[in-house]
Amino acid sequence: MSARFTLVTAALLGAIAVALGAFAAHGLKTVLSERLLEVFQTGVEYQFWHVGALLVTGLLQRKGNSRGLQISAVAFLTGVVCFSGSLYVLALSGIHWLGVITPLGGIAFIIGWLSLAVSIYQQEKQYADSGKW
Numbered sequence: 001m002s003a004r005f006t007l008v009t010a011a012l013l014g015a016i017a018v019a020l021g022a023f024a025a026h027g028l029k030t031v032l033s034e035r036l037l038e039v040f041q042t043g044v045e046y047q048f049w050h051v052g053a054l055l056v057t058g059l060l061q062r063k064g065n066s067r068g069l070q071i072s073a074v075a076f077l078t079g080v081v082c083f084s085g086s087l088y089v090l091a092l093s094g095i096h097w098l099g100v101i102t103p104l105g106g107i108a109f110i111i112g113w114l115s116l117a118v119s120i121y122q123q124e125k126q127y128a129d130s131g132k133w
Contacts, residue, residue, distance in 0.1 A: 001073040003065060006058035009073075013080060014051040020044050020088065028091075036091040043087030050076045050084075050109060057116060060123065068119035075112030079105045 001009075021044045028037055057072045083105025086098045 003061035010054035040091035043084035047084040072115040079108035
């Protein structure tokens with residue numbers, strides 16, 4: 001994924017998260033049980049956190065788009081789709097077997113964060129070694 005694609009995707013996912021959060025607060029409050037509303041809101045919360053992670057990843061990709069940063073971007077996007085997406089569908093449809101997809105999204109989030117950590121370490125080490133501080 002290019003830096004531009006990562007940043008545009010993050011911005012769009014941020015807008016979607018705001019819309020879904022407002023939808024939950026105003027449109028679903030009287031429709032869903034308290035528990036299912038919490039499930040939906042958990043999806044929104046994790047989507048927001050990982051929009052931030054995607055933004056950071058995209059900004060770092062502008063410095064140097066390493067394989068690790070590309071893996072991070074794909075993993076964060078996959079995590080949002082699998083983790084948050086499965087929670088949205090579960091809350092709205094009541095289809096509980098979708099819960100098996102949610103941990104896959106969590107694993108994708110973990111891969112994204114670990115890959116981001118390694119990429120940041122490598123980028124900073126390259127800058128320190130090159131004397132471009």
